[in-house]
Amino acid sequence: xxxxxxxxxxxxxxxxxxxxxxxxxxxxxxxxxxxxxxxxxxxxxxxxxxxxxxxxxxxxxxxxxxxxxxxxxxxxxxxxxxxxxxxxxxxxxxxxxxxxxxxxxxxxxxxxxxxxxxxxxxxxxxxxxxxxxxxxxxxxxxxxxxxxxxxxxxxxxxxxxxxxxxxxxxxxxxxxxxxxxxxxxxxxxxxxxxxxxxxxxxxxxxxxxxxxxxxxxxxxxxxxxxxxxxxxxxxxxxxxxxxxxxxxxxxxxxxxxxxxxxxxx
Amino acid sequence: xxxxxxxxxxxxxxxxxxxxxxxxxxxxxxxxxxxxxxxxxxxxxxxxxxxxxxxxxxxxxxxxxxxxxxxxxxxxxxxx
Numbered sequence: 001x002x003x004x005x006x007x008x009x010x011x012x013x014x015x016x017x018x019x020x021x022x023x024x025x026x027x028x029x030x031x032x033x034x035x036x037x038x039x040x041x042x043x044x045x046x047x048x049x050x051x052x053x054x055x056x057x058x059x060x061x062x063x064x065x066x067x068x069x070x071x072x073x074x075x076x077x078x079x080x081x082x083x084x085x086x087x088x089x090x091x092x093x094x095x096x097x098x099x100x101x102x103x104x105x106x107x108x109x110x111x112x113x114x115x116x117x118x119x120x121x122x123x124x125x126x127x128x129x130x131x132x133x134x135x136x137x138x139x140x141x142x143x144x145x146x147x148x149x150x151x152x153x154x155x156x157x158x159x160x161x162x163x164x165x166x167x168x169x170x171x172x173x174x175x176x177x178x179x180x181x182x183x184x185x186x187x188x189x190x191x192x193x194x195x196x197x198x199x200x201x202x203x204x205x206x207x208x209x210x211x212x213x214x215x216x217x218x219x220x221x222x223x224x225x226x227x228x229x230x231x232x233x234x235x236x237x238x239x240x241x242x243x244x245x246x247x248x249x250x251x252x253x254x255x256x257x258x259x260x261x262x263x264x265x
Numbered sequence: 266x267x268x269x270x271x272x273x274x275x276x277x278x279x280x281x282x283x284x285x286x287x288x289x290x291x292x293x294x295x296x297x298x299x300x301x302x303x304x305x306x307x308x309x310x311x312x313x314x315x316x317x318x319x320x321x322x323x324x325x326x327x328x329x330x331x332x333x334x335x336x337x338x339x340x341x342x343x344x345x
Contacts (some may be wrong), residue, residue, distance in 0.1 A: 093330055097344040123344050144345050150336045152345065214345050248342075 001176065025051055030096075030249055036217050055219035062212030062225060063129035068253075069261040071208065077264040078113035079227055082143075082155065082203040084193035091171060091186055092121075095179035096216060098265050099123035100171055100190065108192065109228070110145045110155055117145035118155045122192060125250040126243055128158055129215050130227060138239055140250070141195060141232070142215075146151035152223045153215070155207075162233030167194035172241045197230035206230070207208045210261045217252045229265060 026041045037056020040049055055061070085108045090101040101121045103110070109118040121144050128137035146152055170190055174183050186253035196202055206229045213221040234242070339345070 092341075094344045101341045101345060110271070121345070142345075144340055146336050146340060152336065154342070154345075218343050229294050 003179045025042050025217075028052065030251075033251060034217065036216065039217070050218040052219060053176060054213070054221060055217055058212060058213055058219055059152050059255075059257045060211050060221045060259060061219060062215050062223065063131070063132065063251060063253055064210070064212065064256050064259075065253040066208065066227070066261065067131075068132035068256050069210070069259065071261050071265040073265055075262055077262055078110075080207055080264070081111040081203045081209050082193065082196055082205060083111050083116065084108040084119060084191060084196075084202075086189050086191040088186060088188065089190055090182050090184035090185075091174040091188070092175065093176045093179055093184040093198070093245070094123070096246065097123040097125060098171065098242065100192075101182075101184075102192070110143065110153055112153065112224075112226075115147065117147040119150075119192060120144050120146050122195070124159075124242060125215075126239070126247050127157050128252050129250045129253075130158070134253075136250070137231070139234070142190065143195075154223055154225050156227040157195070158228070158231040160231050160260060161235050161236050161239055164235035165195070165232060165237060166172050167191065168234050168238055170173075172238065175233075175245065177245070180219065195232060197228060197232050200230050206265050208261050208263050212258055229263075 026039050028036060028039055032039065035056075037048065037054070039052050041051050044051070085106075087102050087106045087108070088182065089106075090102055092099045092101050099121055100123070102119050106119065109116045111117075121129050122141060123144070124139055124141055126139045128140035130140060131137075137158045137196055139159050141157040141159055143155040143157070144152065145155070152216045167190065170188065174186055174188050176183050193202060200206070205226075207226045208229065209226050211221075212223050212225045223253070
């Protein structure tokens with residue numbers, strides 16, 4: 001009887017472990033960026049064996065070199081408004097970037113025209129992912145929004161070195177140092193709006209927009225990018241603090257493939 | 266994968282085994298009954314169609330919710 005119970009328990013534990021091992025996506029790193037599309041998940045049958053294939057074969061990939069694109073400013077575009085408010089978020093070390101996840105009850109988001117896309121998380125890349133004429137900026141902030149049918153809109157903000165940013169310091173001070181660790185519940189009040197450029201009208205932002213993708217595997221396309229034309233600053237010391245977490249976690253610029261960038265400036 | 270294939274084959278065989286088949290009866294005795302059966306079947310098909318539409322609408326809403334919740338969950342756990 002005891003043997004049977006132990007055998008059943010062992011098989012349950014083994015099955016649970018295997019299901020986790022099998023269902024976890026394959027590991028990737030920025031060192032492997034040129035071959036993300038070829039990373040193999042040997043546990044999957046052939047059609048699913050390359051879960052990051054879109055990184056290699058996608059035609060609308062992000063980030064891009066903004067100088068390469070023809071910027072069209074003649075078409076009327078949706079009004080863009082960042083409707084962010086104070087929250088008690090989770091500070092999460094993803095293993096690839098420092099990230100802030102909004103709480104489940106957070107109602108803030110990005111209003112595109114009449115549609116509000118809820119803000120799910122924000123994270124940072126060093127150096128910037130979007131470049132201009134090959135020039136990289138010190139860092140880049142991505143606000144990630146997901147609407148009711150699962151589509152993603154990312155608001156990108158370039159970061160330069162200059163005046164210290166208090167909201168960014170809050171993130172640095174509360175961010176766990178190890179991969180996979182989360183500071184939750186953080187009991188820290190944090191307003192994502194404080195990471196927007198000063199002097200801009202958050203209710204009517206000036207932006208560039210193009211169709212792109214996630215900048216990390218699986219590089220899924222169908223992401224609408226909104227890149228603000230104004231930047232924010234963090235101090236040189238804050239940049240070093242960020243690099244102590246993750247540095248060079250930026251994907252290189254991808255081919256535009258005749259995409260145009262629209263602007264409401 | 267093999268288990269899924271096996272289950273799919275078993276399911277399709279069981280559906281075909283339970284499909285309706287027409288019996289043999291003398292035509293002259295059935296005319297009135299056949300008319301009644303046809304109108305009853307029409308009512309049933311109308312109800313089935315309405316039920317299908319409601320189910321499709323519900324499953325479409327559920328699919329939208331599933332997509333959103335999957336993406337949200339993914340982007341909370343990973344650097345999207």
